[in-house]
Amino acid sequence: MQQAMLTNKDEKVLKALERTRQLDIPDEKTMPVLMKLLEEAGGNWSYIKLDNYTALVDAIYSVEDENKQSEGSSNGSSIQVVQKQPQLSNGDRKRKYKSRIADITKGSESVKIPLVDDVGSEAVPKFTYIPHNIVYQSAYLHVSLARISDEDCCANCKGNCLSADFPCTCARETSGEYAYTKEGLLKEKFLDTCLKMKKEPDSFPKVYCKDCPLERDHDKGTYGKCDGHLIRKFIKECWRKCGCDMQCGNRVVQRGIRCQLQVYFTQEGKGWGLRTLQDLPKGTFICEYIGEILTNTELYDRNVRSSSERHTYPVTLDADWGSEKDLKDEEALCLDATICGNVARFINHRCEDANMIDIPIEIETPDRHYYHIAFFTLRDVKAMDELTWVSTMIKLP
Structure with missing residues (x-):
């Protein structure tokens, strides 16, 4: 024309x-x-x-x-x-x-993510954008190739593991099948099971802490009864000790954000939100929840100091809490994006009609004290739709 x-x-x-x-x-x-x-x-x-x-x-x-x-x-x-x-x-x-x-990421992501506000009712939140999780102070995070055994990697694989005749060792966490399709989407059966665990947690097995960090009375130093922690379904991605390359179909999350996203000020009174600028099929990886890695005690202290300034919700990394007899404070970890984080800090929560879910991802370390939290779409999402998170809110320490 x-x-x-x-x-x-x-x-x-x-x-x-x-x-x-x-x-x-x-x-x-x-x-x-x-x-x-x-x-x-x-x-x-x-x-x-x-x-x-x-x-x-x-x-x-x-x-x-x-x-x-x-x-x-x-x-x-x-x-x-x-x-x-x-x-x-x-x-x-x-x-x-x-x-x-x-570009709110300041060039730290592979795609630009703009921020817009034509409502003009609130200033842009002050925070430091980071593309990867960082340790705050006392959190214990032991990442070492020596700790990854032959059973925890696929050293003999080449190229793309999903193109091989049989799934490699890294697929064992998902019952011997890869969680991703060759198109890079999360498989529907896996996604639906994770959603059911969110909506019907009492229908699935739980583990119980002897001294649960979430039930600790920080003033008295005593513990209440543990309500239990879901044995969540994990995705194990290939990593540095594996023989495949970075374009392997089992490295979706660690390749980072690929979707066209936008941070915007909502007109529904919810404050800032995140939306997609393109149509997204069900099972699309959106982004990780990125923030500071804190111990449960550090999170408690932070909440006491700045309870009136909280803009985001912390995420507890509690998948392994009930498996150990004595859980050290430096191993009871959580993620907090209030001060340092990525675009996930702008995602709003929905109880029923959310279009994303968070999935635990194992990458660098075989233990479950630390892992990644990744967001995937629960259904097809149209361009300009807000991206919302179905989440059971954690009890703040």
Whole structure:
């Protein structure tokens, strides 16, 4: 399509221009971006019109950000905040397109993840973006290749383990079958079982701590009765001691975020949220829950000091708590993304209709004191839908 044809004869284009004019975006900036989006979408307007042309507006601001970065910025940061005061078409009332961050990850992920807020009712939370979990202070995390036995790796594999005639050693955690399909999706049967464990926890086996960290009275130093911890289903991914390469189909989580995501301020009163900018099939890996690795005692102390400032929910790594007679405090671990974290800190919780679930992932270490938490879609998710987490809220220590 030529630009003149789009402007003068296409009613859809005129409606798109009406929206961008409300934001004081000149037509000459809109048209090249709109043409590019249409080309990439094969002429399909559905994605472009979603959520009042959010995709188009985001793309225009991204181009502005990239142009500013190419010219050089004073601090060399990949984050650019664009302030707008657009004139609305229904009178003199003005609104601000409050903030637009081109890449909240600051280049630390393989894809850019923008942040937008056209509601303008809350400042961007202050936190440090990290792509991998980090130890806070006292947490005991022993990662060593020497600790990984032949039974815990597939040293003789080559290339892609999923292409072999038979599953390798790393598939034993999932009953001798890989949890992933060749397309990189989580298998439906495994996913459905994990969801059932979330919704019907009393129907599945539990382990019980002698002295449960969650039931500790920190003032008295005593312990209450353990409510039990689910024996959760794990996925074991191949790692450095395995013979396969990084493109192996059993290394989905450790390859990081691949989806087009966006942090945005919701209009439903839930604050910040995370949504997808593309259609996602059931079983798609979204991201890990990344944060600081704390002991249970450190988490308690942090909550006491800053209970009024909490923006995120901690995740307890309790899958192995009941298997040991005496659990040391430095081995009772949790993840907290309040101060340091990734985009998962913006995910909102839903009790019934969430579209994601968290799955434990074993990668670096065969013990269960530490493991990864990965989010996968529970069903097909459409572009611009919010990504929400079905989660049983943990009891804060």
